[in-house]
Each structure stands twice: as structure tokens, then as C-alpha cells.
Amino acid sequence: xxxxxxxxxxxxRSNMQRRDMLKLMGAGAAALSFGGLAATRAMAxxxxxxxxxxxxxxxxDKWQEFARQSGVSPEFTDNGNDVGPVVARLxxxxxxxxxxxxxxxxxxxxxxxxxxxxxxxxxxxxxNFAGIWQWAKDIPTLTHEGKQYxxxxxxxxxxxxxxxxxxxxxxxxxxxxxxKLKGRVAMEDAWINSAIxxxxxxxxxxxxxxxxPGNLTESELGLVMEFLIKHKKDGQFRTFWNGWxxxxxxxxxxxxxxxxxxxxxxxxxRKRGLQVEYAAPVExxxxxxxxxxxxxxxxxxGKAEAAHKFVDALLGGLYGxxxxxxxxxxxxxxxxxxxxxxHPDEYKADDxxxxxxxxxxxxxxxxxxxxxxxDNFQLYEEWWQKLRNA
Amino acid sequence: MIVREGTTPRIVIxxxxxxxxxxxxxxxxxxxxxxxxxxxxxxxxxxxxxxLKWYLALGAESALVAAxxxxxxxxxxxxxxxxxxxxxxxxxxxxxxxGRSLWFLTVLLPMFVPGxxxxxxLSTVLSRAGVKASALTVIAGHLLWAMPxxxxxxxxxxxxxKRTYLMAADDLGASRLRQFLDITLPLIRPGLVSAxxxxxxxxxxxxxxxxxxxxxxxxxxxxxxxKMNAGASPTIYAMSGAIFLVSxxxxxxxxLRSLLMQRQAGRSI
Numbered sequence: 001x002x003x004x005x006x007x008x009x010x011x012x013r014s015n016m017q018r019r020d021m022l023k024l025m026g027a028g029a030a031a032l033s034f035g036g037l038a039a040t041r042a043m044a045x046x047x048x049x050x051x052x053x054x055x056x057x058x059x060x061d062k063w064q065e066f067a068r069q070s071g072v073s074p075e076f077t078d079n080g081n082d083v084g085p086v087v088a089r090l091x092x093x094x095x096x097x098x099x100x101x102x103x104x105x106x107x108x109x110x111x112x113x114x115x116x117x118x119x120x121x122x123x124x125x126x127x128n129f130a131g132i133w134q135w136a137k138d139i140p141t142l143t144h145e146g147k148q149y150x151x152x153x154x155x156x157x158x159x160x161x162x163x164x165x166x167x168x169x170x171x172x173x174x175x176x177x178x179x180k181l182k183g184r185v186a187m188e189d190a191w192i193n194s195a196i197x198x199x200x201x202x203x204x205x206x207x208x209x210x211x212x213p214g215n216l217t218e219s220e221l222g223l224v225m226e227f228l229i230k231h232k233k234d235g236q237f238r239t240f241w242n243g244w245x246x247x248x249x250x251x252x253x254x255x256x257x258x259x260x261x262x263x264x265x266x267x268x269x270r271k272r273g274l275q276v277e278y279a280a281p282v283e284x285x286x287x288x289x290x291x292x293x294x295x296x297x298x299x300x301x302g303k304a305e306a307a308h309k310f311v312d313a314l315l316g317g318l319y320g321x322x323x324x325x326x327x328x329x330x331x332x333x334x335x336x337x338x339x340x341x342x343h344p345d346e347y348k349a350d351d352x353x354x355x356x357x358x359x360x361x362x363x364x365x366x367x368x369x370x371x372x373x374x375d376n377f378q379l380y381e382e383w384w385q386k387l388r389n390a
Numbered sequence: 391m392i393v394r395e396g397t398t399p400r401i402v403i404x405x406x407x408x409x410x411x412x413x414x415x416x417x418x419x420x421x422x423x424x425x426x427x428x429x430x431x432x433x434x435x436x437x438x439x440x441x442l443k444w445y446l447a448l449g450a451e452s453a454l455v456a457a458x459x460x461x462x463x464x465x466x467x468x469x470x471x472x473x474x475x476x477x478x479x480x481x482x483x484x485x486x487x488x489g490r491s492l493w494f495l496t497v498l499l500p501m502f503v504p505g506x507x508x509x510x511x512l513s514t515v516l517s518r519a520g521v522k523a524s525a526l527t528v529i530a531g532h533l534l535w536a537m538p539x540x541x542x543x544x545x546x547x548x549x550x551x552k553r554t555y556l557m558a559a560d561d562l563g564a565s566r567l568r569q570f571l572d573i574t575l576p577l578i579r580p581g582l583v584s585a586x587x588x589x590x591x592x593x594x595x596x597x598x599x600x601x602x603x604x605x606x607x608x609x610x611x612x613x614x615x616x617k618m619n620a621g622a623s624p625t626i627y628a629m630s631g632a633i634f635l636v637s638x639x640x641x642x643x644x645x646l647r648s649l650l651m652q653r654q655a656g657r658s659i
Contacts, residue, residue: 089513092510094603244618245618
């Protein structure tokens with residue numbers, strides 16, 4: 001990834017197609033020809049892949065090493081992580097004109113495939129696909145009509161962040177709904193996580209009739225959301241946190257004793273000198289995958305081969321080692337450990353193995369998969385708005 | 391008869407002013423303070439702990455720096471084009487007799503369209519027309535956002551341009567262009583400067599339209615938003631602090647220049 005380019009030229013780098021623009025506007029040729037030339041140059045270079053993904057999947061300057069080893073040069077662009085705008089930009093906007101490969105929260109594949117916005121992978125062209133751990137290959141949202149639309153490039157499982165000095169050992173989502181902790185707990189302001197956590201709790205701890213916490217039926221969703229609304233009205237939650245920084249702040253400022261949230265917040269809290277733990281709930285974890293998809297535009301532009309090489313390299317070891325070191329995220333393959341052993345100056349094999357064992361241990365028990373596009377997606381949105389207004 | 395102001399109202403006014411300024415400036419000043427804290431945990435540092443390490447680390451944040459460059463270029467282009475177009479729109483408004491209100495509302499209308507709809511709609515139209523996203527498409531979106539504000543500001547400044555000035559110039563044989571250059575332009579210059587600054591800031595801080603219209607290089611607000619959601623390092627406070635400091639220096643320079651000009655004008659009377 002060439003990040004040393006001149007700022008001004010970077011800013012004016014444009015993929016505009018000169019002829020189209022002239023057709024449209026009939027003017028501005030001098031200004032736009034610069035962009036047209038840049039587009040032509042980019043199109044000619046089929047060894048680059050435009051990777052549009054969640055910011056946490058960026059390995060920064062390490063992409064250069066990645067490119068040297070894989071022969072594919074990724075250009076990373078942050079997609080903001082929120083699946084709603086991402087899908088909108090794919091369906092109605094310009095994303096398919098710009099990007100080749102996407103890294104999205106798991107679950108969007110089915111909808112994107114139905115709309116013809118992404119193309120299936122040919123796993124025979126991804127040799128490292130065979131090395132993906134089976135339970136990661138089995139994530140239910142990766143396939144549609146028998147075709148492989150998502151590659152599980154990053155996986156993990158979420159639960160509860162808590163303060164052991166205040167609560168002792170926590171091993172149940174019940175702590176979040178415990179009236180004794182009224183005003184001292186929090187959940188995330190996102191149904192994608194909070195609805196599933198609540199559904200897992202109701203299903204496993206209170207034996208409520210819930211079949212699949214990641215894909216609730218209309219009546220199951222009503223049950224879950226009414227439960228949450230009641231607790232909100234009772235003052236149970238200090239807040240519904242939004243975004244990494246607020247999540248960290250709640251922990252760091254000791255405003256809450258327990259909250260549902262992402263494991264990296266625990267690491268960040270510890271870095272900031274706090275005593276925080278991540279629970280292993282008896283009800284099970286919320287598994288999530290940040291899956292890699294092939295955008296339809298890439299196939300149309302003749303970038304499919306490079307995209308396959310790119311996703312194969314994501315599973316090759318370097319990416320997994322780097323992502324694990326930087327974020328504590330896991331690429332679900334043994335290649336990380338093999339790479340770390342082959343590059344002891346860069347990565348500690350023990351750390352890589354420890355991370356793999358840690359995540360594997362989570363998946364050895366009950367796991368319910370996160371799904372950012374459940375069947376009743378619109379209903380989730382409506383209920384969540386009701387919760388916010390409650 | 392001159393009514394003397396009592397001491398109490400003055401104290402009340404000054405107290406309210408100070409409270410108001412404190413409320414407005416406390417958050418950015420707090421963030422500025424945080425940016426000098428060596429710890430990962432945000433908070434005001436002890437005086438002995440003050441450090442520039444996050445500012446020094448900014449150079450290595452290539453994504454932030456590239457986004458800043460992108461934002462500055464886009465904001466400058468937006469400000470220049472918005473000011474020029476708004477000036478034209480304001481001149482047209484002045485010349486119009488019938489349909490003046492319609493013209494006014496037409497120019498203002500984009501201001502009332504939600505950013506997400508405007509961004510996505512414009513992205514769709516441009517995409518259908520075969521125009522690929524780039525800095526230029528972001529500028530197009532930001533123009534829709536900034537132009538109504540620039541138009542209002544410039545229109546307000548036209549209050550200083552009396553019809554009689556132009557009529558007198560006309561009587562003396564000045565062409566329309568000469569009237570514009572020698573009378574109108576100097577009188578509306580503060581409005582043009584304000585419109586430029588407004589447009590620059592509106593573009594520089596705009597997130598929604600930029601998200602939908604950006605090419606592969608995101609703007610600064612989009613990158614900052616992503617970083618805030620995905621594990622921010624304190625360098626984002628340093629970036630915010632640097633922008634705040636540069637803005638403050640610009641304001642101080644403009645204020646000093648204005649003061650200097652007032653003094654010179656006072657001496658020359």
C-alpha cells in the first residue's frame with residue numbers, strides 16, 4: 001500500500017472516467033483528465049486490491065510486507081463498520097465501482113448475495129481455505145444457495161466485561177440484569193450485540209422459548225425487547241454505550257461494574273492499569289466473524305484472480321500474527337502459529353498459540369453466532385428505536 | 391438624556407458572558423489538555439507530565455495525515471467554489487424582481503435535505519452517470535451543503551450596498567462591471583470572507599455526505615469516526631488539538647490584523 005504519495009496528488013487522485021464526465025457535464029476537461037489518467041493507471045495494475053473493511057482489520061504499514069510476500073498490494077479503506085450504510089453504499093451507491101473486497105460483520109452475505117452485489121468465492125483458488133478451522137467454516141451465514149460468499153477471516157466471541165474487585169467471579173449474563181446492580185451495568189447501543197446477549201440469557205438461564213438467538217422470530221424478538229425495555233425503565237442500565245471510546249471510558253472511569261462488550265476493551269482497560277476481566281458465561285458466547293466478501297465490481301473489472309490471491313494471503317499467517325499482536329483478534333487457522341515459528345524475530349510463537357487456545361476454548365462451549373442481517377431485520381430496527389425512546 | 395448603566399447589570403452581563411464562553415470552550419480546551427497527557431487513559435495531565443509524544447506520533451499515523459490532506463484540499467475547493475457560486479446567486483437575487491422568493495428558496499433548499507439522503511442520492515446519480523467517486527464527488531456533495539449558508543451570509547452583506555451608490559456611479563458613467571468592482575465588491579468583502587470561512591469549516595467537518603461520496607481516500611471526519619469506533623489511540627486527541635491550535639492562531643492573527651487596521655484608520659482621521 002503506497003502511503004507515501006504526495007498529499008495533494010492523493011487528494012486529487014480520482015477514478016473519474018473522463019469521457020463519462022465530459023458526457024455528463026460537457027466541461028471541466030482539464031481538471032478531470034488528471035483523475036482519468038489515475039483511473040486508467042489503477043485499472044491497468046491488476047496486482048492491487050481495494051480492501052474496504054472495518055478499521056480494526058487494517059494492519060497499516062505491514063501491508064507493504066504483506067504485498068511483498070503475496071504479490072498482491074492491498075489498498076485499505078475504512079468502511080466505518082456500520083453495516084447499514086455499507087449495504088446502502090453497495091446497493092445504491094458507488095462502493096462496487098471503487099472496492100474489490102469487503103470485510104464486513106457476519107450476516108450481510110445472504111442479503112448482498114440475493115441482491116447480486118457480491119460474487120461467490122471459488123475456494124479451489126484459495127489453497128489456505130482448507131486450513132480454516134472447521135467450526136469457523138461452519139458459520140451459518142457464510143454460504144447462500146450452496147455457494148461460498150463469505151470467508152471467515154477474523155473470528156472471536158464476546159461476552160461480559162466486569163470488575164472482579166467489585167463482583168468477584170462473573171459467569172452469567174444474569175449480572176447485567178441483576179437488580180442489585182441497578183445503574184451499575186451497561187449494554188451496547190446496538191441490537192446486533194445487545195439483542196443476542198439478552199436472547200442467550202433468556203434462552204439459557206430463564207428457559208424462554210427462543211430457538212436461535214442470532215435470528216429471532218417476531219414473537220421471540222418481542223419477548224427479548226420487552227424484557228430490555230422493562231429493565232431500562234426500571235433504571236437497570238447506566239447507559240447504552242456507543243463506540244469503542246465510550247465503551248473504554250465506562251470501564252476506565254469505573255462508572256460500571258459490568259457491561260456486555262468487546263474483549264479488546266478489556267485489553268485496553270488493562271493497558272490503562274485497571275483490573276478488569278472477561279467472563280466465560282455459562283449461557284454461552286456470542287460468536288462473531290468479520291467475513292471477507294468478493295464485491296461484484298471486482299469480478300466485472302477482472303480483479304477476481306487478484307482478490308482470491310489476496311484472501312488466500314489473509315489466511316497465510318502474516319496477517320493473523322499481526323492482527324493478533326495488534327488487536328487480539330484471531331484468523332482461524334494454524335498458519336499463524338507456523339508463520340510465527342518461522343519468523344521468531346517478529347512474532348512470539350507462544351503468544352500466538354496462547355491467543356489461538358484462548359479463542360478455541362471459547363468455541364469449545366456453547367456459541368451463538370452474531371447475525372447483522374437477521375430475517376426480521378426491519379423489526380429489530382423498530383424495536384431498538386422503541387427501546388431508545390423508552 | 392443619557393441613562394447611566396448601573397454596576398449590577400454589568401456584573402450580570404459579564405458573568406453570563408464568561409459562563410457562556412466557558413461552556414462553549416471547555417470541551418475543546420479539555421481535549422487540548424488531554425492531548426498533552428502521556429497516558430493512554432484520557433484525562434488532564436499533571437503539569438510535570440505534559441508531553442508532546444502524541445503530537446510527535448502523528449507523523450506515523452499515515453491514514454490520519456492522508457485524510458487530513460484530503461479534507462483540507464476538499465474544504466479549500468468547496469470554500470472557493472461555494473463563495474463564487476453564492477456570490478453569483480446573491481447578485482442574481484438582487485437583480486430579480488419577480489420570482490425572487492422562489493430563487494431564494496431554491497438556493498436554500500439543499501440545506502433542508504438530510505445529509506444521509508443527499509449523500510446517498512448524489513452518489514447514486516453520479517454512479518449511474520458513470521462518474522467514479524473521488525475528491526471531486528465529495529466537493530460536489532459539500533457544495534450542496536455549504537452553498538446555502540454562504541449564500542445567506544453574502545446576501546446579508548449586501549445590506550451595505552445602497553442602491554444610491556450604484557445609481558451615482560451609473561450617473562458618472564461607470565459600467566456595471568466597474569460598479570461591481572469599485573463599489574459592490576469592497577462593501578461586501580467581509581461577507582465574502584465569512585462565506586469562505588463558513589464553507590471551509592462546514593466542508594472540513596462534514597461526515598455523512600463524505601462517507602457516501604468519498605473515493606478510496608476517506609476524509610478526516612470519516613477516518614476519525616472509524617478510529618473512535620475501532621480502538622482509538624490518543625493520537626486522535628493530538629490531531630484534534632493540532633487543528634484547534636491552528637484554528638486559534640488563525641483567529642488571533644485575523645483579530646490582531648483587524649485591530650491594527652482599526653488603529654491605522656483612527657490615526658489617519
